[in-house]
């Protein structure tokens with residue numbers, strides 16, 4: 001006898017009649033060109049030092065069999081998002097049809113509870129001054145390009161991906177490419193143990209990238225240098 | 237070999253620790269003032285303790301507001317159209333406001349000389365006040381993915397820290413009153429012992445946690461954070477004052493006050509380390 005799947009009230013995946021957008025990132029196809037990062041920066045005028053999407057890499061293996069492992073990152077538009085739960089004023093919310101986790105910029109008080117609660121560092125604080133927009137000093141994050149998707153376009157990062165590693169679509173539609181990819185391949189999500197039900201699925205993710213590595217504590221001198229520069233430019 | 241990583245800022249900066257510190261003291265002083273209606277020894281703290289508690293409550297509120305990146309929008313927190321009750325922060329803001337109201341009511345009846353009503357307001361205020369350190373800990377506990385924070389110990393630990401720092405400040409208000417000093421010394425010893433027990437078990441479970449917890453343990457017990465947490469917080473600010481209080485000189489008012497100074501240093505260091513330490517590992521993820 002199968003038990004009925006229990007869903008949280010915010011969940012949109014598996015709910016009939018609702019779209020549930022998700023992304024599949026096929027890491028076998030990612031060449032680490034960072035075009036997605038650039039496209040995202042251009043789409044939203046994302047300030048220096050913060051990212052809506054970013055592509056860290058790690059070199060794994062031993063010479064001569066070394067390999068660069070990439071792991072493009074963005075907000076997972078979780079089906080059970082702790083950030084939405086944490087916000088005291090409803091400034092971050094989940095869109096019923098589509099599953100986007102979005103921000104009411106005019107409502108956010110900047111308490112950073114959402115930043116503290118996101119297990120994926122997907123959120124960041126916008127600086128006080130920006131040249132082209134007056135949305136400042138509030139929390140921001142990836143929107144899954146809501147403004148593009150509602151017009152029938154795919155997100156900017158997906159549009160630009162030269163390796164076609166990023167695929168976007170409706171997880172509630174069994175015929176969509178994302179549903180098919182998830183059905184046919186073994187996929188990973190980030191930190192599934194947190195119960196957030198991420199909607200960004202990876203094919204071929206390396207555990208060296210998806211988990212905390214002990215090398216964080218025993219960092220290489222280069223990493224320490226980079227960290228020092230970062231700390232100098234940010235109020236940590 | 238060079239890996240490329242994007243670093244992230246910690247979400248809650250050190251400034252929040254000052255709020256934890258100030259509000260913890262405020263609440264404990266209110267509690268001692270309320271206790272004066274039931275225990276004669278606390279009589280000298282009834283007014284002085286309460287006034288300082290009230291000032292610190294105002295300071296704490298202002299600190300909290302100034303920590304927002306949009307301070308003027310703090311009103312959104314009490315706007316019924318916006319308030320969302322599944323956020324612990326929403327409950328915290330209501331708790332803070334109701335404690336403030338109870339403080340004003342208490343002040344009113346105390347000054348009017350209506351002892352019966354003042355006593356009732358004191359009890360209600362003390363209970364609401366107890367909610368504040370509980371909520372401080374709860375606010376950290378709910379972040380399921382953070383080592384150290386995500387333990388049910390946090391609310392209890394913050395109650396103990398609040399009593400510790402509050403008793404330390406109260407020892408300066410006691411003006412050497414022998415009976416009161418005896419009580420405050422007891423508070424310091426009990427709350428200090430409880431804090432020490434909680435910190436030791438916290439360190440143990442963190443050291444043997446998953447990789448994130450283990451790395452957090454390393455960050456919190458080494459380098460600058462180790463100096464703050466272990467050195468200032470646990471040794472100088474907790475073990476030393478407990479030893480001082482247990483020594484013969486610790487029974488003298490001067491000894492209690494000296495222990496109070498150390499406890500205040502430790503109280504701030506521990507709050508800072510517990511706030512910041514567990515966030516470090518995540519800035520690399």
Ligand code: SF4
Nearest residue numbers: 075076078081083118
């Ligand atoms: S990835 Fe983080 S910001 Fe995005 S929905 Fe999940 S918890 Fe919220």
Ligand code: SF4
Nearest residue numbers: 087108109111112114
């Ligand atoms: S920073 Fe803004 S969006 Fe985040 S929890 Fe606070 S009010 Fe909500």
